[in-house]
Amino acid sequence: SKRCGYAGGGTAMRKHSVIRDTIKMTAVQFVLECLSLWFQSWMTRRVGAETVGILALAGSFFQLAAMAAGGNAMLCASRFVSEELGRTGGCPARVLRHGLCFCLMLAVPVSTAVYWFAPELSRQFLRDAALADAVRMMALLLPLWGYCACLRGYFNAVCRVAVPALCDVLEFLLRVGILAFLLRHGAASSVQVCRDLIYSMAAGTFCTAIFLTVLYVRRRESGGTCSLSFWRYGRLAFPVALGGCLTAALSTANDTLIPITLRQSGSSASRALEQFGTFEGVVIPVLFFPSTMLCALSGILIPEIARANAAGNQRRVCHLTERVIQLTLIFAILIAAILLKFGGRVGYWMDGGTLSGKMIRILAPVVPFIYLEIVLEALLKGMGKQNFSSLNYLAEYVIRICVVLIFIPLFGFYGIVASYYTSNVFGNCNRLRMAAKTANMPFHPGKLLGKPLFAVVFSFAVAALPELFCPALRECAVGMVLFLGIALPLYVLVFWLLRERHTWVTCREW
Numbered sequence: 418s419k420r421c422g423y424a425g426g427g428t429a430m431r432k433h434s435v436i437r438d439t440i441k442m443t444a445v446q447f448v449l450e451c452l453s454l455w456f457q458s459w460m461t462r463r464v465g466a467e468t469v470g471i472l473a474l475a476g477s478f479f480q481l482a483a484m485a486a487g488g489n490a491m492l493c494a495s496r497f498v499s500e501e502l503g504r505t506g507g508c509p510a511r512v513l514r515h516g517l518c519f520c521l522m523l524a525v526p527v528s529t530a531v532y533w534f535a536p537e538l539s540r541q542f543l544r545d546a547a548l549a550d551a552v553r554m555m556a557l558l559l560p561l562w563g564y565c566a567c568l569r570g571y572f573n574a575v576c577r578v579a580v581p582a583l584c585d586v587l588e589f590l591l592r593v594g595i596l597a598f599l600l601r602h603g604a605a606s607s608v609q610v611c612r613d614l615i616y617s618m619a620a621g622t623f624c625t626a627i628f629l630t631v632l633y634v635r636r637r638e639s640g641g642t643c644s645l646s647f648w649r650y651g652r653l654a655f656p657v658a659l660g661g662c663l664t665a666a667l668s669t670a671n672d673t674l675i676p677i678t679l680r681q682s683g684s685s686a687s688r689a690l691e692q693f694g695t696f697e698g699v700v701i702p703v704l705f706f707p708s709t710m711l712c713a714l715s716g717i718l719i720p721e722i723a724r725a726n727a728a729g730n731q732r733r734v735c736h737l738t739e740r741v742i743q744l745t746l747i748f749a750i751l752i753a754a755i756l757l758k759f760g761g762r763v764g765y766w767m768d769g770g771t772l773s774g775k776m777i778r779i780l781a782p783v784v785p786f787i788y789l790e791i792v793l794e795a796l797l798k799g800m801g802k803q804n805f806s807s808l809n810y811l812a813e814y815v816i817r818i819c820v821v822l823i824f825i826p827l828f829g830f831y832g833i834v835a836s837y838y839t840s841n842v843f844g845n846c847n848r849l850r851m852a853a854k855t856a857n858m859p860f861h862p863g864k865l866l867g868k869p870l871f872a873v874v875f876s877f878a879v880a881a882l883p884e885l886f887c888p889a890l891r892e893c894a895v896g897m898v899l900f901l902g903i904a905l906p907l908y909v910l911v912f913w914l915l916r917e918r919h920t921w922v923t924c925r926e927w
Contacts, residue, residue: 445582445583445585445586446582446585446709446710446712447709447710448586449585449586449589450706450709452589452593453589453593453702454702454703454706454767456593456597457469457698457699457702457767458699458767459597460472460698461694461695461698461699461767463600464600464607464610465691465694466690466691466692466694466695466698467607467687467690467691467694468607468610468694469694469695469697469698470676470689470690470691470692470693470694470695470697470698471607471610471611471690471694472607472610472611472614472694473672473693473694473697473698474672474673474676474693475548475551475611475614477668477669477672477673478538478552478669479555480665480668480669481662481665481666481668481669482527482531482555482556482559483559483562483563483566484658484661484662484664484665485523485527485662485665486520486523486524486527486528486531486559486560486562486563487520487523487524487559487562487563487566487567488519488520488523488563488654488655488657488658488661488662489654489657489658489660489661489662490516490520490563490566490567490570491566491567491569491570491573492570492657492661492798493516493519493567493570493654493657493658494512494513494516494566494567494568494569494570494571494573494574495569495570495571495573495574495720495723496570496574496657496720496723496798496799497512497515497516497645497650497653497654498512498513498516498570498571498574498575498720499574499720499721499723499724499727499799500723500724500726500727501643501644501645502574502575502720502724503723503724503725503726503727503728504644504727506642507642507643507644508642508643509571509574509575511643511645512643512645512650513567513568513571515645515646515647515650515651516567516570516571516650516654517564517567518647519647519650519651519654520560520563520564520566520567521560521563523563523658524559524560524563525560527559528556528557528559528560529556531552531553531555531556531559532553532556532557535549535550535552535553535556536549538552539551539552547608548607548608548611550612551608551611551612551614551615554612554615554616554619555615555618558615558618558619558622561622561623561626562622564626565584565622565625565626565629568629568630568633569581569584569629571633572629572632572633573720574720580629580632583628584625584628584629587621587624587625587628588621588622588624588625589621591617591620591621591624592617592618592620592621593617594617595613595616595617595620595621596613596614596617599613599616599617600613656803656804656807657798657803659807660803660804660806660807660810663807663810663811664807664810664814667810667811667814667815667817667818668814670814670818671814671817671818671821671836672693672697674818674821674822675693675696675821675825675833676689676690676693677689678821678822678825678826678832679692679693679825679829679830681825681826682825682826682827682828682829682830682832683829684829692772692830695772695773696773696776696830696833699764699767699773700764700773700776700777700780702767703756703760703763703764703767703773703777704756704777704780704781704784704787705787707748707752708787708788708791710748711745711748711788711791711792712791720799721737721799722734722737722795722796722799722800723799723800723801725737726799726800726801731856731857734800734856735856735857735858737796738796738852738853738856738858739856739858739859741792741796742789742792742793742849742852742858742865743864743865745788745789745791745792746785746789746865746866746869747868747869747912748788749784749785749787749788749789750785750869750870750873751869751873751905751908752784752788753781753782753783753784753785754781754873754877755901756777756778756780756781756784757778757781757782758877758900759897760774760775760777760778760781761774761775761777761778762774762897763777764776764777772830776830776833776834779831779834780834780837783837783838783841783842786841786842786845787841787845789845789848789849790841790844790845790848793845793848793849793852794806794848796852796856797848797851797852797855800852800855800856802851802855805851806848809844809847809848809851810844812843812844812847813840813841813843813844814840816836816839816840816843816844817836817837817839817840818836820832820835820836820839820840821833821836824836868911868912868915869912871911872907872908872911872912872915873908875907875911876903876904876905876907876908876911877904879903879904879907880899880900880901880903880904880907881900883896883899883900883903884896884900
């Protein structure tokens with residue numbers, strides 16, 4: 418626990434550590450997201466939007482299978498090891514061993530079932546029985562993937578966030594490099610592309626497993642008494658695993674239903690997969706690309722909140738909750754305004770055509786809700802509200818699937834917009850309410866929403882003045898750079914002028 422800053426002046430140490438770790442993770446994730454965005458655009462041009470849609474379905478199915486086989490292994494390891502670190506004389510190494518055994522108990526039967534029923538699963542989820550071999554190869558990777566997820570969660574919990582970051586870099590570079598090499602000769606069939614994707618994933622997973630194992634063996638763990646037996650760990654991890662599986666299953670069902678309902682709206686099978694590929698390959702990556710910092714922060718928040726919660730430091734939980742929500746809204750509202758103004762051009766530059774640009778602009782106002790979900794889920798899981806998170810995800814996806822089934826057959830591609838708006842607004846308002854209630858955080862709408870809205874309207878209005886005198890600036894890259902060069906400093910300046918004298922959050926008595 419001294420290593421993680423909970424001895425002596427631990428709070429101040431951890432405050433600087435959270436900032437430092439977030440900066441490190443953000444830098445790494447930003448580079449990876451830039452490369453991923455470029456690679457996604459390259460893939461769309463190389464193999465076509467229809468094949469990208471099939472790959473998106475395959476990725477959604479693999480996420481479901483990996484969650485079922487691993488039991489949400491990274492979250493469980495990160496949370497329970499962090500809680501063990503927050504206790505005096507704990508033994509985090511034994512908690513990790515419990516996690517590995519629990520993961521293995523789930524992975525063997527799930528991998529066997531996926532391998533055995535591969536033809537039927539490929540027919541039902543991927544709409545092509547020829548992909549059964551790819552599904553079988555995917556099944557063989559599941560136990561190793563769960564093993565890597567456990568070790569990632571462990572290193573995240575013991576404040577070595579650079580290790581999971583390096584794993585992300587290694588795995589991404591291997592996967593992208595091998596896939597690009599295999600596709601170098603031009604367009605291939607969707608079956609061959611899926612096989613090449615599995616080969617690249619296997620190489621990345623094997624190298625990550627070796628890397629994590631070497632680093633863990635080199636660590637010297639201090640002895641102690643573990644507060645969790647294996648069966649106690651299993652009872653605590655089962656709801657977490659069930660919640661993760663439920664979320665992944667509903668997400669896979671939603672992704673599978675979108676091409677089906679697009680066909681009901683009048684599109685052909687090929688056109689439906691092409692539209693789905695455009696949405697998953699262009700629109701979603703653009704919307705989520707700026708959230709790099711929040712994804713890095715959320716991975717750090719889970720063990721940080723869990724440690725503070727286990728140590729009974731409720732004041733720190735309250736402070737972190739309000740500060741993180743406030744900073745997320747400041748960032749998300751700015752990004753939403755940028756996408757609302759320049760989303761059309763960004764979609765065109767990503768080779769998504771005018772439809773993707775229009776979808777980006779339409780979905781821009783829901784970006785603050787999407788970004789809030791990233792940090793609110795981390796806060797709730799760190800506070801131990803996994804059951805609420807699972808129920809909320811269930812309600813959110815039920816709403817999303819119902820809207821998909823009703824609106825896409827009626828309005829086509831734009832029915833996806835309705836599903837994203839309704840589910841994200843409902844789910845994240847619930848998350849915000851529960852996070853504030855659990856942390857006993859006073860909710861100030863004026864401070865959380867009023868300031869960023871005023872700042873973005875003021876800065877964008879001033880930045881738009883040059884366009885009144887030279888309308889050509891609206892359609893060129895120079896105009897975009899000039900606009901952002903004026904708007905971003907003004908946005909920061911407004912917050913500096915409206916800053917509070919006392920930055921420490923005053924919380925009600927617990």
